Amino acid sequence: MNWVKFVVLLALLLVPLIDCAKLIEVTPVSGNAEERRFPEWFKFGAATAAYQIEGGWNEDGRGASVWDTLTHDYPELVVNRDNGDVAADSYHRFREDIKALQEVGFNFYRFSISWARILPEGDLSSLKQAGIDYYNKLIDALIEAGIEPVVTMVHYDLPQYVQNLGGLASPLFVKYFKIYANTLFRNYGDRVKMWITHNEPFDFCVEGYGSGIDGPLVRASGVGEYLCGHYTLLSHAAAYHLYDQRYRKEQGGSIGITLSGRFFFPASNETVPSVIDRALQYQLGWFTHPLFSESGGYPPIMIEDIADHSLLEGRTMSRLPEMSERERKLIKGSADFLGYNYYSSRLVERDPREYDIGSPPSLDKDAGLIYSVKPSWKRAKSSWLYVVPEGLRGILNWFKEEYNNPLVFITENGFSDDGQLEDHDRVEYYRAHLEQLLGAILDDECSVMGFTAWSIIDNFEWLRGYSEKFGLYHVNYSSPTRERTPKLSSKFIHEVIQSRQVPSNVISRG
């Protein structure tokens, strides 16, 4: 790019940020500011997911995903009967998303690929070149803009065809996923160096294959979620080993998985540390123990409880699938980093009641815990999102202690509201979480490589439709052109990235 073009572009990029700048006054960090900086190698980015932003749901041969089925066949399940048919129209407007990412100054963009857009029937017999081309254009434009592409392979939106074959509750899934992963490495691996196989298995397994309240609406509580977890882990490991064997040497990238889970604090003085550990094992440990512990395999506490409960229920096998020696070895260590989404924490205590065989089994019943919140914790628009920044530092330290300081990549963190441009609460959420993160890196020496804001733009918030907004940019959903407008929080994150510091206070001039 020549200098004139560069200056014009820079001026264009700065214009939208100027308005916000008037609204915010940042107090620099206290203490020795020089020492309280994000290290040079630390990267900042923002995330989205295909179904939540792309639209173009039936264009260019794209097949249905489980979320098309849910929103079209059961519209009453989603707030305002919203769907992702058009969403933020990023299928046509991805360059506007890139412009927003550039304005904030992000180093990378975590987006997901719609499997149904490139292999609508799961495997190569259904390959759609137009789908392949779309992501090529997106990846090339990102690189051109100096933004590193970070790809999530599946973010909740399995092809409906793969779901019809049993989806993640079937062993067949592992084979299909390997074919899909291979297609991605082959087509994009020359430019994509960070791969995330799955996003938040705890969430999509428990709600998608257990209680069945979320896509793909499979109701098999107490059984389905554990099968889903099992084949998630095995398919992840299959993609990892495929990368290792066929692509790593030539492409030189990294491959991990994104997990979700809260941190837990004792509900009262009577809550003993083993209860906190139990809560952590039943949420994160379900996946982190097989992948990152020395021994591998499911957390012993889950193996024991679920076998006991299954026996009480008159079963001849545990509802938690047995992990063979071969599988344990395949999964153990099969991640170059631990992708982690942090939003909130809970108080926890042991449920004093005896295990009740009279009601349907579930992960919740197996765990036998009661969760609550502190009255002082502020809540976002989302009913589940209580603001607990210290939980982020807590969980990062837990990873460090439990798994010998693995490399953690924070792949999501964010706050929901009504979508206002002057999003002061989101600014404070990010300020407080980034401060805790800096403490975890600098003081506790937790190994964290990057931070990802959810999300760059307002998008389809699953069952909540467009009623809860997480974007750093507002999207005008009443306009066919879906204009993106920066919010105050985008300016705040811009300043953090520029200064590599977290202000100790943010005063809004409203």
Ligand code: BGC
């Ligand atoms: C998911 C996103 C979602 C966000 C806010 C994360 O659990 O990965 O898809 O929009 O939380 O609920």
